[in-house]
Amino acid sequence: MKQTAIPNRSEVAPGDQWNLSSLFAGDNEWNSALEQFSGSAEKINKFRDSILSPDITPEDFAGCLKAYSDALQLADKLGNYAFLKKSADEGDSENLDRLGRFMMAASSFEASVSWLVPAIQNISEDTMKSWMEMPRFADYRIWLEKLLRMKPYILGEKEERILALLSEAHQTPQSAFSVLTNVDFDFGTVKTPEGDRPLSQTTWSMLMENRDRSVRKETYDKFYGTFDTHKNTIAALYAGSVNQDVAAARIRGYSSARAMELFPDRVPETVYDNLVATVRANLAPLHRYYSLRKKVLKLNELRHYDVLVPLVGEVKKHTPYDEAVSLIGEALKPLGNEYVKTITDGLLNGWVDRYENKGKRSGAFSSGGYEGSPYILMNYKEDVLRDVFTLAHEGGHSMHSWYSAKNNPFMSYNYTIFEAEVASTFNEDLVFRYLLKTTDDPKIKAYLLASRAGDILATLYRQTMFAEFESKTHEMVESGIPLTIDVLRREYRDLLKIYFGPEMIFEETSDLEGIRIPHFYNAFYVYKYATGISASLALAERVVTGGEKERNDYFAFLKSGGSRYPIEALRIAGVDMESAAPVEAACGAFSGIVEELEKILL
Known part of the structure; x- marks a missing residue:
């Protein structure tokens, strides 16, 4: 598919979009699941007294971990769906609202169950180690081991609460740097053979790749000149x-x-x-x-x-999407039939949102969760050979997620x-x-x-x-x-x-x-x-x-x-x-x- 104009999301053929039905059948099912998630903290908090008690039993502890794991797994699925919908069309207010509602629910959940991890770390190490040998804790053993490893550096409940309250303030240097350099800075424009071009953090790389050296020099001087003013x-x-x-x-x-x-x-x-x-x-x-x-x-x-500036300019090689998938499959044959069949089937049948549309996030990414397909966002261009490598790259991430999810319990699947x-x-x-x-x-x-x-x-x-x-x-x-x-x-x-x-x-x-x-x-x-x-x-x-x-x-x-x-x-x-x-x-x-x-x- 060679695009001559950027289409609206509604104009993109279903076969060129990712198929999110492996997560939810549609928005209504997602809404119902969000409502279910909103009540999940209550199921965990009913174990609070028993978890904090010196007489805690392995039965109560296992029940609490099950409720916590189920809630996190549902949140993983909800968040992935909302994130993917928003990424496909960031101009759609429903997509923004959906992600916003999930973030609010997730924040509320985290605040409500923030007592749990410190409580687990307060359980005696000997008790914890003996429980982790029990079959009922098999799905949580690795997660618990990693949690216990952090114990020497965990402070008391009061100190941890203070640090948690300061966490947002600690983002100030990064946030201020981002706003200053991406919003407040005015880098001006650069003269190119095609006319004046705005200089920004986004256009910097493109202008620095220009084969006209005077364009590169002007870009460089204006870009770093602005940083010099605010150094x-x-x-x-x-x-x-x-x-x-x-x-x-x-x-x-x-x-x-x-x-x-x-x-x-x-x-x-x-x-x-x-x-x-x-x-x-x-x-x-x-x-x-x-x-x-x-x-x-x-x-x-x-x-x-x-x-x-590229040593060798972009070559003219037309690679339709399906041909790119076939090429990738041939290249990955050293990994065997299962790997090649899985990745090529996925790339052709619903994993990938293939082409640019209005409101779609730029670039590319892979977003694999524990449930559902390991989805890939692309803005594939048939005349850009580099995009074949990008598709293979994101496919590698997705296959890593695919194998990880299929071979590990939820609490220890994420690499x-x-x-x-x-x-x-x-x-x-x-x-x-x-x-x-x-x-x-x-x-x-x-x-x-x-x-x-x-x-x-x-x-x-x-x-x-x-x-x-x-x-x-x-x-x-x-x-x-x-x-x-x-x-x-x-x-x-x-x-x-x-x-x-x-x-x-x-x-x-x-x-x-x-x-x-x-x-x-x-x-x-x-x-x-x-x-x-x-x-x-x-x-x-x-x-x-x-x-x-x-x-x-x-x-x-x-x-x-x-x-x-x-x-x-x-x-x-x-x-x-x-x-x-x-x-x-x-x-x-x-x-x-x-x-x-x-x-x-x-």
Whole structure:
């Protein structure tokens, strides 16, 4: 389907929309389920006295957990349906109202049962461990084990209530940064050959990819010039965010803010340090890439506004949606018949909302819950080859959700963010390998290699640089060094020089990049992108070159869901993220792609 105009939602063919009937038959059934959910807190709260009693019985505890699990599972289903409906048409007031009603009900539920988790953690550990061996607690055992693991860092009821009341206020630095940079900032316009174009956070990337260097320079200067005007305010917001991270860690008794963030996933801090050290030791291929970029773009000097323009322009390849699904199925054959049949059937029959319509959310995502299909939102364009990779990527997320839900009880089905990008980028790598192997067109081959190099650079090298900066800023506050704008700029400029290497010439404002990254307000998150792609590249190579054992090992990972901690789940799949090997292999893969690009482009 090639769109010539953006249709209204009502004009989209049913076959091009996702089929949400696996969640609810329609809005009326959803409304009834919401009413049922609204009464679920009462069913849990009737156990309160017995749970808080020193004479608590396993029967009452099991009954309470069952009521709690049932309520959460229904909320998972209700929220997913409301979110998906809103995402498909954000201009529909009924969709907005539905999601709003669910959020209000969920908030009320959480407030009403907020006593439960602290009460469970107050049950004697010996008693809890003996109960967890009973068959009646099998579906809750892993969830309870993880809850008990957090016990040393849980404060008293009064202190926890204070922290809960402050949680919304703690969002102020992030919220203020978002409003300031996305709403209040006026970046002006940029002159392009097609006329003046507005510059914003949304149009920044598009303008920086323009092949006209004067457009890129003007975009860069105006963009960072605006940040320069407000640099002290933004530095204060980021410093406030870091200070809150450090304070929270100290209040709860963690050794550091980083330790606090890594503890819930049981990720050793050595994993973080190994990532940074290994990437640092393998910067030569990255510097070689920038040298190649300078030569291919025929530049006398490579500047910071030259790094986003594609090395190879978008190729003309028309791929109808059904053909894209077929191509993905061929590429994923190393994963076996069940995987390929499941994903292709899903992509063709109701999992995917395929094309753009008015009011639809931009971009793409996968939203898999415990019940229903693992749905995918796309804005697929047949003339954009990149969209084939996006479909495979989101399909990887959905298949991860599919296997997780089918192989785990509700309370332990959901996998961590640390693992989330593995299955998606794994699929992308298999599609890349397949297309590269089956194409005879040198332009497509060059495009594939250049795009893959850009993906690995952005996900591995760039996110590691960000991770290193986050670690430095938190360590400085923890050692008593205030985060002034001058300190932030100095630290970030040092990293820019190290990662970009000798070919890059920076602007005076280049180090302001360090205060414009939204992810920094969600501390110690970005490193997971780098570990994720390292794991996926290692696993893809292992599955493609291996046999049935290697494939089954990968499926053991997909089926783990939340039943294991991420390092353990990935180790079962065949990759040890506590060693440097996966990151070194990822750097090696990038190096090989750069070598191939040199042969083709020079």
